[in-house]
Amino acid sequence: MxxxxxxxxxxxxxxxxxxxxxxxxxxxxxxxxxxxxxxxxxxxxxxxxxxxxxxxxxxxxxxxxxxxxxxxxxxxxxxxxxxxxxxxxxxxxxxxxxxxxxxxxxxxxxxxxxxxxxxxxxxxxxxxxxxxxxxxxxxxxxxxxxxxxxxxxxxxxxxxxxxxxxxxxxxxxxxxxxxxxxxxxxxxxxxxxxxxxxxxxxRHGASTRPGSAQFHRWNERNRLLMLWRCAPLSVAVRELVRFLVITALLPVRKDVPKAANFRIGLRLRVFGEVLLRMPVTVVQRLMIGTRSTVARRTVWRAWAGS
Structure with missing residues (x-):
């Protein structure tokens, strides 16, 4: 067989x-x-x-x-x-x-x-x-x-x-x-x-360390890149702006979580990596669009928050 x-x-x-x-x-x-x-x-x-x-x-x-x-x-x-x-x-x-x-x-x-x-x-x-x-x-x-x-x-x-x-x-x-x-x-x-x-x-996390700075770096960066590749444009822009606003407000917040993804240095690194990859990501977004048979907004409305 x-x-x-x-x-x-x-x-x-x-x-x-x-x-x-x-x-x-x-x-x-x-x-x-x-x-x-x-x-x-x-x-x-x-x-x-x-x-x-x-x-x-x-x-x-x-x-x-x-x-x-x-x-x-x-x-x-x-x-x-x-x-x-x-x-x-x-x-x-x-x-x-x-x-x-x-x-x-x-x-x-x-x-x-x-x-x-x-x-x-x-x-x-x-x-x-x-x-x-x-x-x-x-x-x-x-x-x-x-x-x-x-x-x-x-x-x-x-x-x-x-x-x-x-x-x-x-x-x-x-x-x-x-x-x-x-x-x-x-x-x-x-x-x-x-x-x-x-x-x-x-054995969850045997090869990587969930909760580590590296873990959060990959998660934050890749989520934003994924949205720019796959999500409706309004969603991708909204979430990138939201990421920046949260980062800008961290120095004046009194209740900042201790998780590594709320460290300003890590967030600035994530933003820098997203910015450097943006030209390639935009091209990838266009290529994904040409292959798609279902509108981005249709997928988003059907599954986001469900």
Whole structure:
């Protein structure tokens, strides 16, 4: 039986958890191709991957390109109808891939299927992604058939539709590459479904540090870039202005949250990076528009704040 899917696992310094992920992929009921993208790990990860028993291909990048960059680096190598994104700290059930494949086979209008991602204590991290009224991506934890977007930690996409929608935004490094991609798929007229029985266990934050300054930098920057690429122009402008107003008022506020994304230095860095990328982002926005079959405002009205 030929494989329907290629599973792409991006790793960076994954020595402490990559083996469990690869063991779980070896136990999958569906035949598949596995590509491991090693983001220049320097902690012994490469040796673990080489020694692991199982069929997989390894692509070692000369520098760390992040999750988004790693996915983008091997998209041209995918020859199967479906491509799965899987975090290196995720451990899928044996039927995980089969459930996702069955969902897409049964629903031609869906271009992506997202998993039930459980934390190590058994609680639900995500069954999909919602779009907030101010343009943030937010994990959905109540199961449902259709969601705005997929969580990139464990999802299956139609390869042709992903390429047609512009692929993976490699420059994001990590975070919001999944919501951006889901948004572009919706603009192209496709849907995203949540598949409850497709379960994975996730060691959340094993490779990155949620709450760190770097984490907030990527989140704040990539959300604004995503809005300029995908959202109605009025929303993109509004949220950039709002970001600047909040930043300007921080010195006179008495109740400033302690989170790193409320540090003036970090916010100024985010704004500078957005400004430097704006010319390219505007061109990307125009290209996304030419590929779209659904108006940006239609998608926004249907999903923002829902």
């Amino acid at each position: 030929s494989a329907l899917s290629t599973v792409v696992v991006v790793t960076w310094r994954g020595r402490d958890h990559i083996t469990a992920c690869l063991d779980a992929l070896s136990a999958q009921k569906s035949p598949h191709r596995t590509i491991i993208v090693d983001n220049a790990s320097d902690d012994g990860t490469a040796e673990l991957i080489s020694a692991h028993i199982g069929e997989h291909e390894v692509v070692r990048l000369p520098r760390n390109r992040g999750y988004a960059g790693g996915l983008a680096a091997v998209l041209d190598r995918v020859e199967t109808p479906y491509v799965a994104w899987l975090n290196d700290d995720a451990v899928p059930d044996p039927s995980w891939l089969t459930e996702l494949e069955n969902a897409l086979e049964a629903d031609p209008g869906a271009a992506a299927a997202t998993s039930s991602i459980l934390l190590t204590d058994g609680s639900t991290q995500s069954v999909g992604v919602a779009l907030t009224a101010d343009g943030h991506g937010k994990d959905v934890v109540l199961a449902g058939r259709e969601v705005f977007g997929f969580c990139g930690g464990a999802a299956l996409l139609r390869t042709a539709e992903l390429r047609s929608a512009g692929g993976v935004p490699a420059s994001y490094f990590c975070y919001y590459e999944d919501t951006d991609t889901a948004w572009r798929l919706r603009l192209a007229g496709h849907r995203v479904v949540s598949v409850g029985p497709a379960r994975v266990r996730h």
